[in-house]
Amino acid sequence: MEDHGAATVPPAVEAAWGLRERPGKGARPGLSAERVVAAGIAVAAAGGLGAVSMGKVAGELGVSAMALYRYVGSKDELLVLMEDAAYGPPPAAPEGDVGWRDLVTAWARGQREVLHRNLWLVRMPVGTPPLTPNSVAWLEQGLRALAGTGFEEGEKLRTLMLVNGFVRMEAGARADLAATARAAGRTLEEAAVGQGRLLARLADPGRFPAVGRALASRALADAGEPEADFAFGLGRVLDGIEALVRERAHG
Amino acid sequence: MEDHGAATVPPAVEAAWGLRERPGKGARPGLSAERVVAAGIAVAAAGGLGAVSMGKVAGELGVSAMALYRYVGSKDELLVLMEDAAYGPPPAAPEGDVGWRDLVTAWARGQREVLHRNLWLVRMPVGTPPLTPNSVAWLEQGLRALAGTGFEEGEKLRTLMLVNGFVRMEAGARADLAATARAAGRTLEEAAVGQGRLLARLADPGRFPAVGRALASRALADAGEPEADFAFGLGRVLDGIEALVRERAHG
DNA sequence: CCCCGCTGTTTATGCTATACACGCCGGTAT
DNA sequence: ATACCGGCGTGTATAGCATAAACAGCGGGG
Numbered sequence: 001m002e003d004h005g006a007a008t009v010p011p012a013v014e015a016a017w018g019l020r021e022r023p024g025k026g027a028r029p030g031l032s033a034e035r036v037v038a039a040g041i042a043v044a045a046a047g048g049l050g051a052v053s054m055g056k057v058a059g060e061l062g063v064s065a066m067a068l069y070r071y072v073g074s075k076d077e078l079l080v081l082m083e084d085a086a087y088g089p090p091p092a093a094p095e096g097d098v099g100w101r102d103l104v105t106a107w108a109r110g111q112r113e114v115l116h117r118n119l120w121l122v123r124m125p126v127g128t129p130p131l132t133p134n135s136v137a138w139l140e141q142g143l144r145a146l147a148g149t150g151f152e153e154g155e156k157l158r159t160l161m162l163v164n165g166f167v168r169m170e171a172g173a174r175a176d177l178a179a180t181a182r183a184a185g186r187t188l189e190e191a192a193v194g195q196g197r198l199l200a201r202l203a204d205p206g207r208f209p210a211v212g213r214a215l216a217s218r219a220l221a222d223a224g225e226p227e228a229d230f231a232f233g234l235g236r237v238l239d240g241i242e243a244l245v246r247e248r249a250h251g
Numbered sequence: 252m253e254d255h256g257a258a259t260v261p262p263a264v265e266a267a268w269g270l271r272e273r274p275g276k277g278a279r280p281g282l283s284a285e286r287v288v289a290a291g292i293a294v295a296a297a298g299g300l301g302a303v304s305m306g307k308v309a310g311e312l313g314v315s316a317m318a319l320y321r322y323v324g325s326k327d328e329l330l331v332l333m334e335d336a337a338y339g340p341p342p343a344a345p346e347g348d349v350g351w352r353d354l355v356t357a358w359a360r361g362q363r364e365v366l367h368r369n370l371w372l373v374r375m376p377v378g379t380p381p382l383t384p385n386s387v388a389w390l391e392q393g394l395r396a397l398a399g400t401g402f403e404e405g406e407k408l409r410t411l412m413l414v415n416g417f418v419r420m421e422a423g424a425r426a427d428l429a430a431t432a433r434a435a436g437r438t439l440e441e442a443a444v445g446q447g448r449l450l451a452r453l454a455d456p457g458r459f460p461a462v463g464r465a466l467a468s469r470a471l472a473d474a475g476e477p478e479a480d481f482a483f484g485l486g487r488v489l490d491g492i493e494a495l496v497r498e499r500a501h502g
Numbered sequence: 503c504c505c506c507g508c509t510g511t512t513t514a515t516g517c518t519a520t521a522c523a524c525g526c527c528g529g530t531a532t
Numbered sequence: 533a534t535a536c537c538g539g540c541g542t543g544t545a546t547a548g549c550a551t552a553a554a555c556a557g558c559g560g561g562g
Contacts, residue, residue: 013453016537027541028539029525029539029541053517054515054519063542064543066521067542070540074520075519109378123377126374127376128431129424129446131429131446131449136454136462139460140459140461142422143461143464143465147461152468153311153464157470157471158480158483159487161421161484162420162484165416165419165421166413169419169420173412176377176379176380180379195380199387202268208387208388208391210391211387211390211391211394213394214404214407214408217405219403219404219405219408229409232409233409235488235495236410236491237413237488239491239494240489240492243490243491243494278509278558278559278560281509288550304549305551314511317551318511319511320550320551325550326552
């Protein structure tokens, strides 16, 4: 059992890659890891990530809480499997003669769509780097999108980190705004305006003149436009990448 | 008590701005919100954010758990106050005739330093948009840094979101790597290499050729260099901003 | 002077993850 | 055909969590 240097595989990762051995000796399982994960996703979709408890998930399946532990090693493992299942495989890359910019845009929008479909993903606590099958598939897709840039491999990885980070941040901000809006029973734009008014009440314009100026403009209402937020940020990021691409190609 | 449209102020926010009324009628308090928050930060610094429980924090102060509720309305409120206190006021902007790029760089590095000083901040669940005093002060500083760009106010806000998102993401990735490294008792670089070897074992190079290529290069070892990661990402973001600055100035 | 209100505490409730031991069932070896 | 054993789902138990509710003491304002 020489481990000497190789990191141990987390059980959750082994499960996701389907490396669980099924001895086929005893009684047939009445459940499956897939059904447990699906039930977990259902609970999260209905009540948010905070509503995911082993008891609730088990209730969804008409089963006792402890039964789940035959299929997932722990709650954390369940969450990792839920994340992997929710992402799913990346969408097919755009066909035809498209440049890296379109490919990366599609990659980012695909992730954004996933996060929008299941908002609980945004609140998922970050654990290990991507090691589950679909995460690797997304990484593969991203690396392919950058194939035409002439970047070194390390630069590609860092670039994807940057894009992914932006997508997650934007989705998080939107989820926050949506949550406060729902709590107050208002629309997204009303919530954004309310946040601005609240900030204006708390922040002394003498001490915070720049903040006061930003509040005086209708900037916060604009910030409630999620599509514009996303397009702006992604545009900046892509412009920054493009600058490096040009430098590599010409210099 | 007309609320008509103005969002209600979360108690945590009121507390942070020091708007709590002290009736001064009964017995003198033996504690203070500041001491509770400081104890919470101490617990988080020692055992991570997961170790922060009302009981542990109270124990740090030699007091019963319920006593804390005289000073913080809930655990969530305590976390918000901890976050605000940990960020503290932003550092002074660089003196002299420096451009927006240097100012934004200092702003980003300041945040990075805060996150590095208290790693638990990275795991902090995101709640409402920034409404606490120090958050507003950082926002003020960021807006001032962008004063020379000619951006509209909304563009400034979105730009700061972008930069802040990158800083948080990079810190999160580094914290993850550090956690796995510590769990395995290895250095950061060894952990990065271990992750790569693990990925290589799981991901079939036939299905994931681009990932295989990235692994074949020493890219993952490079990715273990946090300073290079940060500089690369921030450089891309700033280049993207600069492209828009030039467009605004010239067009 | 007295009492009200604020202090910290004790107690209790309900929820959480999960270790442990059990009864059961059915495929497999005999 | 039969016995058995390993995987299955369950019931019970523990420890930790946030927080509601009721309580004892003390000190300054009426």
